Amino acid sequence: MEIRPLVRNHFYYKLGDGHSASTWFDLWDDFCPLINGVTPRMVTNAGFSLTSKVADISENGNWKWPATWNSFFPNSLAPILVESQHDVLQWKDRLGKLTNFYVGTAWEDIHPRDGIVDWYHLVWFNHCIPKHSFLLWLAIMKKLKTQDKIRRWDLQQTLLLCPLCELQSDSHSHLFFECPYAKEVWFEVNMKADLHQQSTVWEDIIQDMIPFSKKTSIFSVISKLTLAASVYFIWQERNALLFKKRKRTKEELVQVVIETIRFKLMTFRFKNNSRVERAMVVWRLPKTLLSTNSSS
Numbered sequence: 417m418e419i420r421p422l423v424r425n426h427f428y429y430k431l432g433d434g435h436s437a438s439t440w441f442d443l444w445d446d447f448c449p450l451i452n453g454v455t456p457r458m459v460t461n462a463g464f465s466l467t468s469k470v471a472d473i474s475e476n477g478n479w480k481w482p483a484t485w486n487s488f489f490p491n492s493l494a495p496i497l498v499e500s501q502h503d504v505l506q507w508k509d510r511l512g513k514l515t516n517f518y519v520g521t522a523w524e525d526i527h528p529r530d531g532i533v534d535w536y537h538l539v540w541f542n543h544c545i546p547k548h549s550f551l552l553w554l555a556i557m558k559k560l561k562t563q564d565k566i567r568r569w570d571l572q573q574t575l576l577l578c579p580l581c582e583l584q585s586d587s588h589s590h591l592f593f594e595c596p597y598a599k600e601v602w603f604e605v606n607m608k609a610d611l612h613q614q615s616t617v618w619e620d621i622i623q624d625m626i627p628f629s630k631k632t633s634i635f636s637v638i639s640k641l642t643l644a645a646s647v648y649f650i651w652q653e654r655n656a657l658l659f660k661k662r663k664r665t666k667e668e669l670v671q672v673v674i675e676t677i678r679f680k681l682m683t684f685r686f687k688n689n690s691r692v693e694r695a696m697v698v699w700r701l702p703k704t705l706l707s708t709n710s711s712s
Contacts, residue, residue, distance in 0.1 A: 422526055428508040432501030434471035443508070444470060445495065453488040471497060535622055538629040539644070543637050545680055548644035555592060555647050556622065562588045579657040580650075591654060592618045597666055598650045604670045608698065609642040609677075610635060634686060634695045641680060645673045681705075 429437035429444040437444045440451040440459065447453075456466055462482055464472065473480050474494045486492075507517040510525045539553050554560050563576050563586035578586045580597040593602040593616045606613045615621055625643060628636050649672055657663045664672070678699050685707035686692045696703070 419526070423522065426508050426522070426525060428506055428514060429470075430504045430506055430514065431470060431495050431497060432503045433499050434474060434495065434497040434503065435469050436503035436505075437470045439464070439468040439470050439473050440466060444503075445492070447489050447492050450489070454485065470495065470503075534626050535629070538622065538625055538640055541629075541637070541640060542632075543641070543680070543684065545641065545644065545648075545676075548641075548648040551648045551651060552644040555588075555618075555651070558588050560588060560651060562586050562591060564588065576658075579654055580663075586654075589618060591650065592647060593621070593650075600666045601650060601669050601673065602646050604666075605642055605646050605673050605677075606639075608674060609638050610695075610698075611639050611642065634692050637684075638677065638681070638695060638699075641677045642673075645676050649673050649676070 425443065427443065429442050431437060431444050440454075441449050443449060451459075459466060459468075462485075464481070474497060477494050477496050479485070479494045505517075506514045507521060507525075508514055509521060515521060535556055539549050539556065541549075551560075558565075565588070576586050578584055578590055578595050580591075581595045583596065584590050584594075591598055593599045599616050602613070602616070611625075613621055613624065615624070621643070625639060629640060630636075649669055653664060653669055678701070681695075681699055681701055682705070684705060686696075686705055688706045692706070695701070696705070
């Protein structure tokens with residue numbers, strides 16, 4: 417009910433016999449709905465009903481309404497109805513094209529649109545691991561429920577220490593990647609990815625990676641997989657320790673991240689060049705992954 421005003425202008429009748437489309441309230445021509453040009457009292461005084469169909473006001477291409485109404489709808493032509501055809505309710509997309517109704521089409525036409533953020537390609541790309549990208553998206557939006565976020569709901573709550581290092585309060589900026597545990601994992605993995613990131617400041621890391629995030633080179637893909645996997649497994653490790661009291665060593669977590677990226681790379685096909693050959697050695701990938709038909 418709340419979105420009725422939003423979708424109403426997208427439902428449009430392609431007229432046939434005129435027995436289904438509402439005269440006053442449905443869209444079946446560019447000057448509709450007619451109720452915007454007349455009042456309910458004018459409708460009933462002219463001998464029509466608010467439930468009238470288009471066939472009730474049009475005959476042989478002429479209006480049945482009072483001639484004085486023509487000034488309310490200038491340049492409007494009465495529809496030519498075809499008795500052998502039924503009215504068809506269709507969807508008018510945001511470009512004004514009539515199509516059959518599909519949920520996907522409706523969603524594309526009515527959902528709010530913002531400008532594409534500069535980090536879009538860092539998160540969503542053809543070779544991403546969806547669950548990793550989803551968590552990275554939450555992290556970039558700073559929507560992960562670290563203790564500093566939770567405290568906004570309850571100012572009396574004492575901030576817990578970071579489960580990974582137990583040195584500082586649990587917070588987004590601390591977890592990515594100022595925490596000594598998370599920092600060592602991040603540095604180990606990004607060195608293997610040839611990123612050579614020295615910063616532990618979240619915003620700096622994101623800004624440093626944005627310039628090459630649109631590229632499809634092996635370096636760009638591995639870098640993006642590395643960031644997403646690091647965020648995913650550090651968050652997972654933090655939660656496992658916080659809620660299950662289970663902890664892996666930094667070396668174990670680094671290995672998990674690296675092997676996850678390696679297994680993902682095993683599903684690719686690569687063009688043969690010097691950077692690819694180096695990556696195949698570093699990530700222990702078989703030569704069978706080389707292909708002249710790949711876009712990677």
